[in-house]
Amino acid sequence: MTTALAEERRDARADGAAPPRRRHALDLDDFSRDEITGLLDSADAMRELLRRSIKKAPSLRGKVILTLFLEPSTRTRVSFEQAGKMLSADVINISGSGSSAEKGESLLNTALTLQAMRADLLVVRSPHSGAPYFLARNLDRMGVVNAGDGRHAHPTQALLDLMTMRRSLGDLAGKRVVIVGDALHSRVARSDVFGLRALGASVTLCGPPTLLPLDLLRGGGAGVPAAGIPGVSVEHDLDRAIADADAVIALRIQQERQEAGALPGMREYTRRWQVTEARYRKAKPGALLMHPGPMNEGIEIASSLAHAPGALIEEQVTNGVAVRMALLYQLLTGEREGGEA
Amino acid sequence: MTGERRILSGGDIRRALTRIAHEIVEANKGLDGLLLVGVLRRGAPLARRIAQAVASFEGASVPVGALDINLYRDDLTSRPQPLVRPTELPVSVDGRAVVLVDDVFFTGRTARAALNALMDLGRPRVVQLAALVDRGHHELPICADYVGKNIPTSLGEIVQVRVSEVDGVDEVAVVDRAEAREA
Numbered sequence: 001m002t003t004a005l006a007e008e009r010r011d012a013r014a015d016g017a018a019p020p021r022r023r024h025a026l027d028l029d030d031f032s033r034d035e036i037t038g039l040l041d042s043a044d045a046m047r048e049l050l051r052r053s054i055k056k057a058p059s060l061r062g063k064v065i066l067t068l069f070l071e072p073s074t075r076t077r078v079s080f081e082q083a084g085k086m087l088s089a090d091v092i093n094i095s096g097s098g099s100s101a102e103k104g105e106s107l108l109n110t111a112l113t114l115q116a117m118r119a120d121l122l123v124v125r126s127p128h129s130g131a132p133y134f135l136a137r138n139l140d141r142m143g144v145v146n147a148g149d150g151r152h153a154h155p156t157q158a159l160l161d162l163m164t165m166r167r168s169l170g171d172l173a174g175k176r177v178v179i180v181g182d183a184l185h186s187r188v189a190r191s192d193v194f195g196l197r198a199l200g201a202s203v204t205l206c207g208p209p210t211l212l213p214l215d216l217l218r219g220g221g222a223g224v225p226a227a228g229i230p231g232v233s234v235e236h237d238l239d240r241a242i243a244d245a246d247a248v249i250a251l252r253i254q255q256e257r258q259e260a261g262a263l264p265g266m267r268e269y270t271r272r273w274q275v276t277e278a279r280y281r282k283a284k285p286g287a288l289l290m291h292p293g294p295m296n297e298g299i300e301i302a303s304s305l306a307h308a309p310g311a312l313i314e315e316q317v318t319n320g321v322a323v324r325m326a327l328l329y330q331l332l333t334g335e336r337e338g339g340e341a
Numbered sequence: 342m343t344g345e346r347r348i349l350s351g352g353d354i355r356r357a358l359t360r361i362a363h364e365i366v367e368a369n370k371g372l373d374g375l376l377l378v379g380v381l382r383r384g385a386p387l388a389r390r391i392a393q394a395v396a397s398f399e400g401a402s403v404p405v406g407a408l409d410i411n412l413y414r415d416d417l418t419s420r421p422q423p424l425v426r427p428t429e430l431p432v433s434v435d436g437r438a439v440v441l442v443d444d445v446f447f448t449g450r451t452a453r454a455a456l457n458a459l460m461d462l463g464r465p466r467v468v469q470l471a472a473l474v475d476r477g478h479h480e481l482p483i484c485a486d487y488v489g490k491n492i493p494t495s496l497g498e499i500v501q502v503r504v505s506e507v508d509g510v511d512e513v514a515v516v517d518r519a520e521a522r523e524a
Binding site: 021038041042044045046047048049052054056057058059087326329330333334335 | 412418458
């Protein structure tokens, strides 16, 4: 059997080498352009499976995926669960309330317990920035996927944003993307910036000066060069920022993460930074309009735009399942170096 | 240092595919309900060429699709990870006579995966298998209905089918496994 396997590797010959073996997916800042492109190609193939009447393939049969969500979520949790189930993995969902976290068990002890049950992958969402990194450092068998940690990173959201943009715009190199809203508290914005830069797009962050992540622009944040990230600029005036943009991503105003005084009044915010029809018309014809959800319609995005043609918000949700299938496939298949597979 | 042995030239491949095309039409008594499905990656261009041959002597076209079988492999955790490519079928497989087309028929495990992948897409009336090369060493009770060339090989060898659409050249070569690893 082992000798026969080598022949079956023939497609590895000219079909592009396998991407580097990765155990965790924590943020896009350590993903190369090739790795992201490979994942998006694979996600495009996964979308075909979503259109079938039998939406299931056996590739992750016998793999156990746990989702541990310590913050509310509909789309991300369901999306991971659906992605895992479509590839035939067993998916077990754990929420903060009702688990031993309520009895005061530490996050690490919870994770070690789950690892001891021989789960293969832990998908974790935490209100604390860095929590998935801490787990990844301390788990020797189980992989970790960051499904959003505090205000830090949300790599699978960024991947689905990239997939959505790439499917409409083609190669993203040289494209200009405007991210408008509370980028300071937005893990989506941070991961989007790393992903868009890896694919060669430029990014304009737009929003109130108090809500922009200065560490990304001037340097100093985790994974950010001292001079800031090249290709990322700031424009506080949305009318100017949006002019000739290829894509606009509106961010959710995160009431739950606001410190006093940082957010101007809702009325002022809406007047200056809401993506309205008049503003959207200033972008390039056919410019994409996206939102990571859940939307506050009438605050960061005009209700009339949210479901208009050109808005890709539901498309993003579909792509989210496909891109998570591609990521789970990448993390859970392929040769394992030695030991317990 | 023995190099590689070329088993089939571009002309040999063309003649073998033309013969397979005739055999498929004869066995199925025409083109009615026929669907050619190439197994990605190199089966797909071969299926298209068989369809072209059929079109040239029957004067009518046969639908052709491409099937990715990587999600159905039985060795996903024991080999480097294969890239998944989109499956594209122009028509439903329901009620069709589906001819799977692959470049090399070896252990039969790819054919097994292709059968499972196909059944997840619907219920074909009949499934047949065409392979450009049958190199022996079958490990499953599956055999090909149409074979371009039988090539006896040892397990220490690799059969490489090269097609111009993917590799820039049409030929079939037998390569020593150790040398292939160095290359």
